[in-house]
Amino acid sequence: MPKAHIPVLKEDKPKKKVSRRIISILLLLFVVILSVLFFRSSMSKVTEIHFLGNTFTSREQLIQVSGLKIGNQYFAVSPSKIESKLLTVKSIEKATVEKHFPGVINIQIEQFPTVAYELSAQGTLQAILSSGATVTVNESGIAVEKPILTKWDDADPYKAKLSNALAQIPNELTADISEIIPSPTASFPDRIKLYTRSRFEVITAISILKEKVEYLNQVIETEQPGLITMLEADSYVPFVAATNDQDGEKATTND
16 A cells, blocks of 8 residues: 655744744834834933033033033933033143033033133233233132232233243242332343342343252252343342442441
8 A cells, every 4th residue: 555645744934934023123113113102212311411520611611612501302411522521611621521421521621721810900800811811810729829910011922931831840949929019121132020029139140040940949049139141141149248338338338
């Protein structure tokens, strides 16, 4: 008796392909729905903005310049673009933007160092920065033991050069300088006159201030108040000696 032929069942491949396609569509739809819900939630928004290290510029000004605000899309915030915008502020030397999920933006501000102060025509105290920029300060922005510039014209190119020179000198070497005024001559157009807290009067030039300031401090530490000249040659004349000479001349005249 011949054996019965049993047909081999074929796999239903089209049905499996349809099932996988449906699952893929459902997964994609699920991801889209989750994405929409997430980007509408507070977790996708900027919820906190912190500025650290700013004393010359208010938070409101920095917010305006940076373009940041609470409620902005967190993932749309570009640290490099924010940093570039903040560098347009004349008091800021460097800005570092850090994002911390969810929603926190931390911005570290590094300002140009203050090298001196001056009083404006309106009587407000202004800080002169190492960049040559001038900014209005409040009490929290005042650095101690910095010289005050007086009688300087804002258009004077040597004012910016002086700021740059002071920025290159360690603070301990300029701490005793209380006032700096311009005193140009034909031979030294950048000639300046310094007054110190220890009652010395100093004549020097901006172009050589950095190399001469050590001599200034040596005299201040070891001598009585007097006139110090630091130009092509250095010299020191005590005020006491000058006073005594004048008294001697008067006594001789009276005799």
